[in-house]
Amino acid sequence: MKKTPPFPPLSSNNGVVKPLETPLNQLGFEEGYRLTCELLHAQIHSRSLLKGLQLHGHIIKSGFQTLPLVSHHLINLYSKCQLPLLSRQIFHETPRKYPTTWGSLISSFARNELPCLAIEYFRRMLCERVLPDDHIFPSAIKSSGILGRIDVGGSIHCIVVKTGYEGDVFVGSSLVDMYAKCGDLKIARKVFDEMPERNVVSWCGMIYGYSEFGEDEEALKLFKQAVCTDLQVNDFTFASVISVCGDSTLLELGKQIHGLCVKTNFELSIFVGSSLISLYSKCGVIEAAYQVFEEMPMKNLGTWNAMLIACAQHAHTNKVLALFKEMGSFGMKPNFITFVCVLYACSHAGLVEKGKYFFGLMKEYGIEPRPQHFSSLVDLLGRAGKLQEAVSIIEEMPIAPTESIWGALLTGCRIHGNTELAAYTADKVTDLGSMSAGMHVMIANAYAAAGRWEDAAKARKMLVDLGLKKETSLSWVEVGNRVHTFTSGDVRHLRTIEIYQKLEELEEEMERAGYVADTSSVLQDVDSIEKSQKIRYHSERLAIAFGMITFPPDRPIRVMKNLRVCDDCHTAIKFMSKCSGRVIIMRDNSRFHRFEHGKCSCGDYW
Template sequence: MLQRLLKEPFRQTPLPFRRQPTILSALPQNSLNQQSFELNYRIICNHLVDFTREKNLLKGQSFHAHVVKSGMQIVPLICHHLMNFYAKLELPYCSEQIFHESQFISSTTWSSIVSSFVQNELPLRGLEYFKLLLRNDGMFPDDYIFPCATKACAMINDYCFGQSVHCLAVKIGFEVNVFVGSSVVDMYAKCGNLLDARKVFDEMPEKNVVTWSGMIYGYAQMGEDEEALKLFKNALWEGLEVNDFTFSSVIRVCGYSTLFELGKQMHGLCLKLSYDETSFVGSALISMYSKSGMIEGAYRVFNEVSDKNLGMWNAMLIACAQHADTKSVFELFKKMENTGMKPNFITFLCILYACSHAGLVKEGKHYFGTMKEYGIEPGSQHYASMVDLLGRAGKLQEAMKLIEEMPMQPTESVWGALLTGCRIHGNTELASSVADRVFELGPVSPGLHVLLSNAYAAAGRYQEAAKARKMLRDSGQKKETGLSWVEEGNRIHTFAAEDRTHEFSEEIYRKLDELGEDMERDGYVADTTCVLKEVGAEEKSQTIKYHSERLAIAFALITFPPERPIRVMKNLRVCGDCHVAIKFMSKCTGRIIIVRDNNRFHRFEKGKCSCGDYW
């Protein structure tokens, strides 16, 4: 595997390296006595550390000039501090210049250059220097360089390269090092190989908070929520002093699993341990409150954290977008710019998402067009958001033109966005044409099959819809079952359409029947066009009446106290009739009902929905 690390040529060959003699012997004769040298050395290092902490570029550059004039740039540790300074100020190529000008290259200098590129999101460049290090006789990676290399592998999701780095670490005896082992666990977890990550984790003779956090994060990232929570519990039992990264991973699990009560307990624990104002925890808490339907909690966390990183701004942007607070999205973006925070590709995804779900075509085009001004090239996800925006607004031909002009191959997300627009506006001809092009590409996800089937069924073309469903069955795939769930106490209650397996089924159906009578008196009429099956009108009416979200709401109505908002989570999009019905439910019961489907949040209150009936 070592040959694998060395096989690619380095794009720029640095100056020849020499083994490092003693520092004093390298100094010009009579230039400094040892005492004054050591004094200057300590002063320079302390100042560079201060400038790095302050991120003061002008002072740092001035001091860099002083270092060069005094001849102290020959000291490897001073070069390390200079490289670290420029790396922290997001100037990795300045670090690279210092590296090439260094006369004496130590392991610290090597770790600095690799780290400089990795922490500035240039992992491939960092790995090139790692490979160059391996080509130098007498120089080997150490417990500072290995973690940088494995982090770079995780960033590019290169499992094979990461495995090669791990193999090299084992060969030269670093597999038992807690720092190297932790970085390997984190790398395997982020590459999605939990088996290898857990194997390294279990075999480590010593574990630190990074080891535990990396493993917990891996389980959380792969949706293994129960395992992540078990591991966190084990860490606490062993007396581990968890850090902000550990808490952020666990809180994200609570958000993904909509374990709101547990998430609040984690928030309380963060408050006790003073981790509540860190950016990692702040971002996770914003996401958790938002995903649980409590946007007020997300706002509160955001406002309480004084030092916000880009992750926090993005988390708050997407929270506002999902909760239909589009005005706040634009306001936050302006505030973010005013603070000097530079947006990234995720920031623009949040803004385009907000525009798409509010029907703001003009604004969406504006922000899509200004991405390049920030040095961001639109990716396939940005194009998918624009197609979704145009499709929902009925501009299907314009969306198709945008797809044809994409500089990359359209992804399933892009085609899915267009098919969604076709279904909403009943354009089955375009949907059929799109389907032909998609199926030519080979196997596709069940979601695209379902979108096509629904588009045909919505137009009453049931034979074509049945054909699309048959293609799904023939491919050996299954349509995702529609589920809705609510959290009550320490239990999650899950429902499917027409489900009668719940212990309170009798009371739930009785409540729905009673509520249905009240709704009809208030003017509710079932919209059976949402039933995409060729069945009779009466059967359609019965099918709609007992959709999963209605069962979940009825359960909450008979079990939750009157003052408590009802939060229902769904894995699929809420249908049009259920959306109307829940508005009537909120009006008849006087309850706040929050529904999260796979697109956004709907807050129903006094017969109205926060989405403005555009979703």
């Protein structure tokens, strides 16, 4: 397709830009025009706002401001200096607008997080019968992705096809990224597969989409293909794949990709470093997370937050408080995520007064408490046994209590055996209407603990009637590049006989050391013998036994679990570490537990 020339021709001059010694209006038109554009281009490159403003004054005096190419550079200057509304002012003062003028403004809005304005001016451009090109389409499509408006993005996609730009690598990459961010991975992959040429943006957009929506296996497959095609992947691609490894707790693969980052000089990237901190933390290797954090030459707020949550999940509460204080000395202003991390740490360490202090501190930073903060505060009070105070917080807070807030109160009730309040809370949650499968289970357990077996049965029946399934308790151990997964009472593993034999040996040693099974966590109306059998072969115990027959004695056994560890298993694993002399690191759905010499890092407060 033949493209419209962007601007009137300008005589080329590749000389070095010299200081402005003669006023622009005293030069000839050709020389003044050329020098103006060269000087503007230099200020755009350096992003020097002060010098740019001074130059803009000279341009107004010379009368060059209305020339299309000069307007284009001024729009880009203010865009790069994060002043998109000034870009818009220049645009409206330009009498004749070329496609590139429209593109510069739409790009300015998209780049400066004003996607609604980008879409609005894209629509105005179409109304002016100006056809978009390969520079305008990506900005408009990107804005649709930021807004999550797949309908708008799809409409722009139709215009792309009608104007013949579907084969353009930049347009195609932006479409892949937009569909992936909007959650339609099927269409994103279709666009990706049909692209005649792909670049790092298209590969990265597809990998990021798979990783964000839990398609970890597909994300890793695509990354392997990208590497095999000798694609020069960027730091964002590495960060996305490392995040996948962290979410899937694939430590060995994550280490290999870390090595690849080192070879390609991306290990110092802020994005890669933050993802590596999360990877090592989620895989139970907090020491490596500390090392990555300390070696990073540059850190942004996301890096600090990644380290804060890592420390909080590993019960390094003092380090969390020290890091929060240290952030200020580096000029980092905490955001709402920072306070979620700090409140979480206080909650799981029983630091009630500290938690209240940080909750109040948010207002000094202009941060309004969100449901996550109220949930953490209720959890803090509930775990500390201050249940009535937690109820008062829920009753007085300015927002409607969410499922997570009621869930935090239910957790406190369970810990402190307040079955009456637990049943009351369950009634309140039931009034909310729709809820997750996990909350249905919590409600059923609350009724069962209060002896309201009929209500517990109704809650479980409702779970079935709604087509929801209780999440199966899983525990897994990584050996090399293979993950071994166990369920409660599992007999499918190739080494099942050895695993159960090892577990029997451990049980005998534990009983001699004083272990007595606690069956209170089995909230079913069955006899004590059956309750004892149910907890004896929980998935985490099978995983630990497998680790003991697989790993050498000096290697820690790292077990990952998708649900909260029950009270009895927590006690049993302390005895396992004492009797075997092994270090056992276990992650449940809330935090890490490091068992060593019969003690747990959580201090039995979790």
